[in-house]
Amino acid sequence: MNETSFHLWLIPALPLAGAALNGLFGRSFSRKIVTALALFASGAAFAWAALSAFRFTALAEDAIPHIENYATWFRVGDFSVPFAFQLDQLSLVMILVVTGVGFLIHIYSVGYMAHEGGYYRYFAYLNLFMFFMLTLVLANNYLVMFVGWEGVGLASYLLIGFFFQRDSAASAGKKAFIVNRIGDFGFLIALFLMVQHFGTVTFTEVFQQVSLRPVETAGAGLLTTIGILLMTGACGKSAQLPLYVWLPDAMEGPTPVSALIHAATMVTAGVYMVARSNPIFFRSPSALTVVAIIGTLTAFFAATIGITQTDIKRVLAYSTISQLGYMFMACGVAAFSAGIFHLMTHAFFKALLFLGAGSVIHALSGEQDMRQMGGLHKHIPWTFWTMFAATLAIAGIPGFSGFFSKDEILWNAYASPWGGHWIYWFMGFLTALMTSFYMFRLLFLTFYGKYRGTLSTGAKHGGHSQIHESPKIMTIPLAILAVLAVIGGYVGIPATLGGTNRFEHFLEPMFKAPPLPAGIVEHANHALELPLMACTTGAALLGLFLAWLLYVSRPQLPQRIAEAAGGVYRLVFNKYYIDELYRAVLVNPLITGSTKLLWHGIDSAGIDGAIDGSARGAQQVSNEVRQMQSGNLRSYAGWIAIGAVAVIIFMIVMGGK
Amino acid sequence: MVPLGYYLVLSAILFACGVAGFLIKRNIITIFMSIELMLNAVNLSFVAFAAHWHMLSGQLFVFFVMVVAAAESAVGLAIIIAVFRTRATLDVDRVDLLKL
Numbered sequence: 001m002n003e004t005s006f007h008l009w010l011i012p013a014l015p016l017a018g019a020a021l022n023g024l025f026g027r028s029f030s031r032k033i034v035t036a037l038a039l040f041a042s043g044a045a046f047a048w049a050a051l052s053a054f055r056f057t058a059l060a061e062d063a064i065p066h067i068e069n070y071a072t073w074f075r076v077g078d079f080s081v082p083f084a085f086q087l088d089q090l091s092l093v094m095i096l097v098v099t100g101v102g103f104l105i106h107i108y109s110v111g112y113m114a115h116e117g118g119y120y121r122y123f124a125y126l127n128l129f130m131f132f133m134l135t136l137v138l139a140n141n142y143l144v145m146f147v148g149w150e151g152v153g154l155a156s157y158l159l160i161g162f163f164f165q166r167d168s169a170a171s172a173g174k175k176a177f178i179v180n181r182i183g184d185f186g187f188l189i190a191l192f193l194m195v196q197h198f199g200t201v202t203f204t205e206v207f208q209q210v211s212l213r214p215v216e217t218a219g220a221g222l223l224t225t226i227g228i229l230l231m232t233g234a235c236g237k238s239a240q241l242p243l244y245v246w247l248p249d250a251m252e253g254p255t256p257v258s259a260l261i262h263a264a265t266m267v268t269a270g271v272y273m274v275a276r277s278n279p280i281f282f283r284s285p286s287a288l289t290v291v292a293i294i295g296t297l298t299a300f301f302a303a304t305i306g307i308t309q310t311d312i313k314r315v316l317a318y319s320t321i322s323q324l325g326y327m328f329m330a331c332g333v334a335a336f337s338a339g340i341f342h343l344m345t346h347a348f349f350k351a352l353l354f355l356g357a358g359s360v361i362h363a364l365s366g367e368q369d370m371r372q373m374g375g376l377h378k379h380i381p382w383t384f385w386t387m388f389a390a391t392l393a394i395a396g397i398p399g400f401s402g403f404f405s406k407d408e409i410l411w412n413a414y415a416s417p418w419g420g421h422w423i424y425w426f427m428g429f430l431t432a433l434m435t436s437f438y439m440f441r442l443l444f445l446t447f448y449g450k451y452r453g454t455l456s457t458g459a460k461h462g463g464h465s466q467i468h469e470s471p472k473i474m475t476i477p478l479a480i481l482a483v484l485a486v487i488g489g490y491v492g493i494p495a496t497l498g499g500t501n502r503f504e505h506f507l508e509p510m511f512k513a514p515p516l517p518a519g520i521v522e523h524a525n526h527a528l529e530l531p532l533m534a535c536t537t538g539a540a541l542l543g544l545f546l547a548w549l550l551y552v553s554r555p556q557l558p559q560r561i562a563e564a565a566g567g568v569y570r571l572v573f574n575k576y577y578i579d580e581l582y583r584a585v586l587v588n589p590l591i592t593g594s595t596k597l598l599w600h601g602i603d604s605a606g607i608d609g610a611i612d613g614s615a616r617g618a619q620q621v622s623n624e625v626r627q628m629q630s631g632n633l634r635s636y637a638g639w640i641a642i643g644a645v646a647v648i649i650f651m652i653v654m655g656g657k
Numbered sequence: 658m659v660p661l662g663y664y665l666v667l668s669a670i671l672f673a674c675g676v677a678g679f680l681i682k683r684n685i686i687t688i689f690m691s692i693e694l695m696l697n698a699v700n701l702s703f704v705a706f707a708a709h710w711h712m713l714s715g716q717l718f719v720f721f722v723m724v725v726a727a728a729e730s731a732v733g734l735a736i737i738i739a740v741f742r743t744r745a746t747l748d749v750d751r752v753d754l755l756k757l
Binding site for chain 2: 630631632633634637638641
């Protein structure tokens with residue numbers, strides 16, 4: 001270990017300790033101790049991450065990345081994997097987001113989970129998740145990253161299935177795990193290819209070797225293969241087409257979990273991984289294109305579904321998928337810093353939206369259907385105002401964080417020399433319109449109009465309202481996140497608006513582009529940036545207006561539109577029947593094939609048949625032979641005589657030769 | 658001098674008689690006697706060979722066989738008496754409990 005060690009290991013180790021203590025002994029702890037342990041673990045991790053950030057800024061440029069090598073994990077011949085952590089601009093942003101948002105969500109959970117069983121289990125899992133997520137982002141090689149990668153999958157599985165008595169929660173957990181596994185398969189093969197061709201999995205060494213290779217403009221080569229396989233892994237973890245199906249179902253977990261794992265941090269691991277592997281993607285335009293197309297399609301596709309959903313958490317889930325699509329769109333045009341920027345702002349406002357939704361659900365004693373809400377802004381003002389801020393942010397209203405990050409993505413989607421194209425921009429533009437629409441729809445349906453649910457609002461029943469604002473321990477994290485959601489974008493004001501885009505400059509050393517391949521010229525025309533920005537802002541405002549028109553001004557219209565749209569509406573409302581399609585095309589054949597062929601055919605008939613058959617054969621033969629054992633002395637003698645004759649004949653015949 | 662073959666044929670005939678008696682007869686005593694007959698058929702061939710080859714070992718073996726036969730008849734007769742006492746029969750077909 002070098003002299004200026006930051007003791008980075010403390011950052012993941014603290015949550016691990018919290019998880020271990022609460023997980024192993026939590027059953028016998030009082031709630032206060034469980035709370036204190038969990039909050040201390042995550043808070044101290046955040047504090048240590050912040051401290052490391054301060055010390056990081058003092059590092060000389062050649063000391064970055066700051067690598068702390070703790071041990072050799074294993075060594076096989078020339079190939080060795082260190083157990084080492086790496087702090088650079090990228091992982092710094094990630095650990096701050098993970099620990100910061102994570103800590104706030106821990107605090108919120110204390111209030112949200114106050115009446116639930118399995119309190120200690122919940123916090124043990126949450127801390128465990130923090131541990132794995134921090135391992136993932138701090139790792140200095142792909143294998144340690146993979147440990148974190150699988151670990152967050154495990155934590156996610158445990159937390160989705162937290163209410164395991166509910167069958168839907170248990171199967172949602174399984175679904176998440178299995179779908180993720182498909183992606184992990186791609187990640188693993190990419191790892192194997194690296195081991196085979198580079199003989200190492202350490203980031204710096206892999207990228208060093210990658211940088212010696214030419215850009216694969218003509219045809220696909222090794223880097224394209226690795227890139228696409230890594231993207232497969234990212235598709236699973238970050239819920240991109242075609243592997244996004246697990247995320248909406250993951251909403252079965254407690255709402256703070258949805259906020260932390262399925263909105264703010266874990267699902268962004270794929271974006272982080274792609275951004276981390278940027279030297280590979282830079283050298284493979286085809287892989288970049290794949291990333292961009294997947295991201296764009298996902299963003300658009302999920303946004304359309306988001307428009308029609310009625311479950312407040314499902315709207316947010318599809319919104320998350322859509323926003324992740326934006327991040328991949330950014331990565332796909334090699335605007336990695338824009339992707340990470342959006343990752344950060346998204347972590348703020350989406351965590352806030354989920355926590356706000358949790359607060360709404362809490363206020364309505366478990367109601368999640370927006371058709372049963374309405375008019376809540378009087379009852380839960382804190383929740384309303386914070387969610388309002390988050391909605392403005394995600395919709396891309398100027399001045400709020402989402403505006404800056406989304407705009408940077410859209411500008412790059414159009415102008416990036418690495419495959420930017422107006423089609424990406426246009427799809428992103430439409431998505432921005434839809435995003436604004438469905439988010440304001442959510443806001444209006446939930447907080448405006450008349451209350452449509454069944455709880456007493458206090459108006460009729462003499463003053464006492466059954467709808468109650470959440471306790472302070474829940475509203476304070478909301479407020480903090482709201483502040484972040486509003487101002488979080490000001491670290492990256494683009495140059496066009498007179499800013500310096502400090503965020504991008506901070507991350508710049510991480511994303512060093514190789515020289516542009518021959519034949520590509522920068523077609524960026526900065527004069528266009530402002531008009532494009534105006535377009536997307538217009539889209540956001542239009543979405544806001546449409547939502548207001550449909551859900552506040554004329555609430556009977558949506559029904560009529562839905563009826564007029566008929567089949568199209570039903571198609572979108574039923575999420576394009578993708579789950580049904582997967583069930584019909586993949587799941588059912590798999591189950592049928594496994595049952596009929598593998599279970600009944602091979603296992604029962606083949607393997608069991610062979611074993612049972614030989615047993616039955618032995619039994620039958622024995623049963624026949626048993627008859628010789630008659631107990632009759634003379635028959636025994638007869639057998640002996642026959643045997644003796646046989647031996648004699650044998651001797652005569654053999655003796656003659 | 659009588660040729661060796663004659664003795665051996667006689668021995669074989671005696672042995673075959675013993676085997677046949679053993680297989681056919683049901684009375685334990687008769688079966689017992691058949692065993693003695695087989696033993697003595699073998700004894701006959703032993704001494705015939707001993708005389709033919711001028712070797713004493715064959716005659717020596719005959720003594721062994723006789724000693725064993727004497728011991729065996731002592732034990733065998735005791736068993737027969739025990740069987741007769743418990744089952745009141747000497748028919749071997751009715752002494753068939755030793756089976757599965």
